[in-house]
Amino acid sequence: MKTYTTYKRLIAKTVILSLLTSLAVALLYGMYIKKRAIDDLARVDARKTSRMAFEALYSAMEKGWSKEELDSIIIRLNKVEPNMRINAYRSPIVAELFGERLQDKQIREHDPMVADAMRGKDILTGDEEIRYLYPIVVKQECLACHTNAKVGDINGVIDVRFPVGNLKISLTTMINSFIIFFVVFTVVIFSILYFRLNSLLVQPLKQFITLIQEIISKNDMAKRVSLKTKILEVKNIESYFNRMLDSIQDYYEKLQELSDRDYLTGLYNRRKFEEFLSYEIKRSVRHGHKFTILMIDLDNFKYINDTYGHASGDLVLKEVTEIFGSNLRNADILARIGGDEFAVILPETPYENGYAVVEKLRSRLETTAISLMFDQITITASFGIAEYPEQGETIESLQTGSDLAMYKAKRAGKNTIARADQSDQEMAAEIQKKGEFLRTAMEEDRFEPFVQSIYNVQTGELYGYEVLARIRDGKRFMAAGQFIEVAESLGLAAKIDQIILTKGLKLREEKGMWDKRFFFNLSTNSLFGGEYIPLIQSHYERNPDLSERTGVTIEILEREAIHNVNGLMDIIEAMKKIGISFALDDFGSGFSSFVYLKYFDTDYVKIDGEFVKNITVNEKDRIFVKHIHQIAQEFGKKTIAEYVEDADTLQILKEIGVDYAQGYHYGRPEPLQ
Incomplete structure (x- = not known):
């Protein structure tokens, strides 16, 4: 077993060694003087x-x-x-x-x-x-x-x-001898100190610094420090630093997993799926083979969420993941790219073979019973197939082809398999038509910000507004639910967010409503684009009375946060430094909601309305709301209840201690007056 010495012992040993060495030098020099005499x-x-x-x-x-x-x-x-x-x-x-x-x-x-x-x-x-x-x-x-x-x-x-x-030695000889001895003694002492401290302390520290630089430059958290030293304190530095690296690596791997994988199912997310798809296209070009991708959308999944609750919906998603995973090859890539949407890459698999795989997945899903509370259910899905290179030679064209095929399967009655062909131009035209409608609405400046009031539950005081997107279509206004899905699929959501944010802040300034907090929903594309930051900063600069109540809050949807946890954490941390606060929207709607409290430094938790709207008649919903509020309090966050539609619901929320509320009881979304 290797033994180590302490720094004090090292100094003591060095001093003793230096003393013995100097005595030996003095003895040898005395003998030399005698011989010379x-x-x-x-x-x-x-x-x-x-x-x-x-x-x-x-x-x-x-x-x-x-x-x-x-x-x-x-x-x-x-x-x-x-x-x-x-x-x-x-x-x-x-x-x-x-x-x-x-x-x-x-x-x-x-x-x-x-x-x-x-x-x-x-x-x-x-x-x-x-x-x-x-x-x-x-x-x-x-x-x-x-x-x-x-x-x-x-x-x-x-x-x-x-x-x-x-014999008599001259004074000059004695002085010269003393000077020589002192010089030799000093050189010996400092040489011993230098080489001892250099080998046992300085060199290990230089090695330590070099390894740290290598870890930083290569971002290699798997490296560990191993120092060649006998000093216990230096060895302790090695030990504790390696322990710290273990913790950092564990945290880094978890963040990496959250960045690449869906937290609920453990499958790859959309971003990682697109990376694999890009790689497979390059591989197919190099080797000249075909491959197939699948887009899968669960049928009537909203009914399961509405009937059994979101927790049961999460359980169904995990069971579906198990069914798909057990019926695919190890080389196949399975990903969850949306709430109830899955995607699969079948490498080196042409359409005919891919169709057989999809039929197997469809059949197993249809015939597998899933236990849900005191019931057993079965679920089906619509499958869209696209083959490379027939349906497309790029990521975008392949995804569009498989999406069209999936919509085709939906229209065919669900629980079916479809492949996009020339006859699907009508469907593509419909999507294109909706996209043109959105683009035209942008060009004609028909996007309008509506607001819904948010009140303090305990005092009844108006606290702020949630700003919502609407499209003016003649005399009516289209709600976001009618166009947001198409906007996201066509990459227009970030532009819409920018328009609503700009107009909402401008109206706030014009109306002089600085004493009310404004809440905005921004997509992850908007967040990572970063164009909204200077907009909010300039808005703050025009604020005559900047205080805690006058700020802007950005709402994050769980379904979007799940795709890039690591990056979103960095954004939240940076934006909070300039006075932008954050709210976690639809909290409780997903399995991973409570995990986000740990990773995201948000200021507000908006309790999902599915739990709130029935708390007057459903004891379980009351328990959920109560515990969500208590946990949020423990994390130092304020709670906002959605879907508050009557006075009885408001009273229960008040008894629970919820901080703020919004819903039809206070008023419907309307233009800012």
């Missing part, structure tokens, strides 16, 4: 001493002193430094002229170093005791007395002996 300083000192002794003796000899007087000088010299001994030995030349001394002759004969020195050799030797033999060479001035000698002869040897401990 022996090799260099001893020679210099001994030469100086020998020279001084010689000069003293030579001075005496010049005066004609006797040998007894010369011996006396040597004795006095030895007394100057008790531990040092100085001797002078005559050479045979001097002995011949001035007389031999017994001890000199014995030394010359028995001491080989003295004999070598008599031959002119300068000798330095010894470890514990230094011995220096200095030969006295005859010079020209010496010939006056030493008549039997010639220049270059040896007159004698001065023998100097002293212990190593008596």
